[in-house]
Amino acid sequence: MDPTPLQQTEVDPSAPTPSDPSSITNADQAYEPLSYDELFPALPNAAQAPTPVAEAPQTNWSKHSEMRIASSVITQVFRVPFEERAKIDGNNQFGESASTRICSDITGRTGAHIEISSAKDQSLTFLVTGKSDAVMKARRLVLDKFQTQARQIIKIPKEHHRFILGKKGKKLQELEINTATKIQVPNAADNSDEIIVVGTKESEKAMHEIQLISDEQSKQAYEKLEIPKQYHPFICGANNEKINTMMTEHNVRINVPPPSVMKNEMTIAGEKEGVLKCKDIIQKYFKEMERKCQTVSVEVRKSQHKYVIGPRGSNIADILHQTNVSVEMPTTDSTSETITLRGPQDKLGQALTLVYAKANSVVQADVEAPTWLHKFIIGRKGANIRQITQDLPKVHVEFTDKQGGIKLEGPPEEVEEAREKLEAMIADLKSKLCYDQLVVDPKFYKHIIGKNGSNINRIRNETGVLINISEADGSNLIRLEGSPDGVARAKTELEELVTKMENEKEREIIIEQRFHRNIIGTKGDKIKEIRDKFNQVQISFPDAGEQSDIVKIRGPKECRPFHKFVIGKAGSNINKIREETGTRIDLPSEGQNSDEIIITGKKENCEKARERIQKIQDELASIVELDIIIPAKFHNSMIGAGGKLIQSISEECGALPSSSLLQSPALTR
Known part of the structure; x- marks a missing residue:
């Protein structure tokens, strides 16, 4: 604290x-x-009786009510x-x-x-x-x-416990609140004289106050000394060595306020002879130090003050032990950079050298590393960074996301070694890893990710690239991290996927849910036939539990009208051409926005296949669409029983009636 x-x-x-x-x-x-x-x-109707007013004496209080x-x-x-x-x-x-x-x-x-x-x-x-x-x-x-939290035990005579507790324990509660500690006092049935204080460094204050209460109640000799706070370190010695020796030799208790308690008062309790001897020793030593002590002030950067103090004040105690010079630091909330040294004139120079040495015993260094590379530097569960820090335990490593760097703090030699190792690791990672990003409209994220992450996981597995899509913050960036080749392939595939989605449109059709099963068919055979015909179109039915009538159809804004006829029903045309010509025929996949059909095989066979596909295309190219308005009441007559009349017209003329006519009830009876 x-x-x-x-x-x-x-x-x-x-x-x-x-x-x-x-x-x-x-x-x-x-x-x-x-x-x-x-x-x-x-x-309004009340009598306006005068109200008597007593004159107040003219004092300062009456001027300001x-x-x-x-x-x-x-x-x-x-x-x-x-x-x-x-x-x-x-x-x-x-x-x-x-x-x-x-x-x-x-x-x-x-x-x-x-x-x-x-x-x-x-x-x-x-x-x-x-x-x-x-x-x-x-x-x-x-x-x-x-x-x-620290746990400290202080022995206080049993008869003094009630004074520490106070009436109904109120004094103990106040002490706990003021010192931010938990104090355990043995109950009346327990003969123990040990009081346990649990807390932070504030527990020193609690120990001090408890000892004061006990000393005041002690029947033995009790003395209070007013010693200026700045001379307490000399009387206590480094790590309280002097004061502990004095208490042991003279069998007394000496209570000195901890550094965080700004009091001059010291108390001594014990046998009268021992108390008087300690009082005399302390006063003489104080007078001697007051006469000998000189001060010198030095300016040290605020950021280095903690290195002068050391862990739990160990460095200041070390300087006091070696030179008998006290180091007085400004408070942490103060902006002052002035450190005051107090002690004998001939020791101030040595103490000043030690202060500068402590201040410069720890240095800071920055290593540049892109933020995206941090996770690779740290490694899985910190494995990579541990290889550097395990041999350099005094080096503190901090990754700063905002500035995109790594901060090192520790002894100069170790910091330099850690910096060299980190720079070598970063150079190696940069040669093996690449970073790129895509600007994508967030509305496409769910399609890129796919159901249960199927699309994005497939790309990750195929390319070995880490793909970061942040849906929470509304960012329109997709970040790719991995090997240069993998990042390039993943970026190309994602760009094609995004282009495909940008050229697609989605339409919602309202169909009563009770008809969905009829459209889908037994084991999905009917909907499969539709999907085979229009293999670039996605048809989505709502789940049965959703109670929704909306059927979503998503596909290219501009479809390739001839490909479905080349393929034929359930692939009959394309399979027939493949078998008869002995060629491999590849049509554009669903994700590609291409009109090219690739034929692979012997030259003469490829020519035959191309001619047959071209013939289908030429025949379809001459097709025109003509709208004829016929009143609905005549539709059944035109279709005929079981659709025989409309089918004979279609076969004789080579024309296809509209889908709306084919879906007439006359054909479904």
């Missing part, structure tokens, strides 16, 4: 107070309160560093959806509004707004979920 104190902001901090009447705004001075008669006017009251809504901002973030959804870096869900749940439980943002260094910043008690509860719940 950030060692700096939390920021707490009142919504209206500039509100004037009664003790400062000069701060009342002009708007307040201009406000005149309504009188009783103005607020409650008399009825309205006092502005500050809002009870407050805002707190606090930060969770990257190294202290708890795992959410099994990952420290990702899981934004889970974070949002957790914050929404806490808002529902407390009524406080929570905003969360992530910084470049992977730290999280929370802004919590609401009433004071709601904000404090929300803060404790947020830290409980988002920050790693």
Whole structure:
């Protein structure tokens, strides 16, 4: 947790107070309160009796009848560093959806509004707004979920536990809320003197407060010392070595406020002799350091401050241990880049060298890599990137989708090695992989994908290309990723498919659902015959459960009228020509917009097949269509019994009547 104190902001901090009447705004001075008669006017017939008014003494209060009251809504901002973030959804870096869900749940439980943002260094910043008690509860719940929890035990005499609990446990509840911790105090029947504190680094505050309460109740000697906060590191020593030694030697308890608690007060409790000796040692050492200490300030880029501090302050402790110089850092929410060194004059130079060394111990580097290539660099379940990072554990790798690059952070030598490996991998992937995209109207996506993904999966399997179609965001781009040859083939096939769909039209025909089975026929034989005749047309019937009368017909805007006659009913014509000429005859497939018929075989056989196909075409080319208007009442007479009359006319003249006439009830009886 950030060692700096939390920021707490009142919504209206500039509100004037009664003790400062000069701060009342002009708007307040201009406000005149309504009188009783103005607020409650008399009825028209009521007597206008004068209302006695007692004169108030002329004081500052009477001049301003309205006092502005500050809002009870407050805002707190606090930060969770990257190294202290708890795992959410099994990952420290990702899981934004889970974070949002957790914050929404806490808002529902407390009524406080929570905003969360992530910084470049992977730290999280929370802004919590609401009433004071709601904000404090929300803060404790947020830290409980988002920050790693530590479990600490402090031994407090059993007779002091009731003072920690307070009346009906209220004091303990306040302490938990203020320190964002969970404190477990043994019940009265338990003889244990151990109090368990669970929480983040805020638990240091809770431990400090619990110890203070106990020390105040102790019957042994108890001393308070006012030592300026900046001298606490010298008295405690690196990693609290000095203070721990002092407590062990003199059998006392010394309570020093943690760095995040901005208090000067130290307390010593224990046997009187030991307390007095420790008090004397601390005061003498403070006076000595106050006389010896000098300060020097240096400017270090804000982005490098975390490297000076180190994980959990380890680098600052190391500098204090080596040089007896304290390093004072600006708060994380401050824009200041100034670092202050405090210590003996002859040690400041050495400490300054160490500060610069720590600041430059970690560098950042950027590696250019297209966003589409990131998944291949990472590999399946991170296998590829793990080959680079497993030998360089101090290097942090971050993929930035917005800028299309990769950021590296770590020791200079390791970062350089990781950069070289990544650049070699990227160059190798670029030589093997290709990226392309197509602009396609989203309305064609469902046809490109096909039923249950049949079309798109077939293209993927045949070409080995990754095809990304984003239907959710309304994008009109289809991205292709894979080998250059595979991408080219997939793009060509998709373009042909799109061209075909652009040249198609769809029509909806209303046919009562009860007739659908008759049209489809037994085992689909009737609809199959229609589809064979018009092999470029798709006919879709609604599912039985849909209760729909709409039949959809989709096909080319301009069909090739002669091909169906060349093919013949159920392929009879084309199969006959193939058998008699011994040739292979290929007609354009459904997805092709071509009029070419390809004949393969011996030259003389191909000539024979071509002549027969040409003859069919020439015969059909002379066909004309003529509309004759005949009243419907004469249709049955023209068709004849069982359609014999119309069929004889057709055979004798070589003409085909319209489909509407052929579908007359006279032919279906």
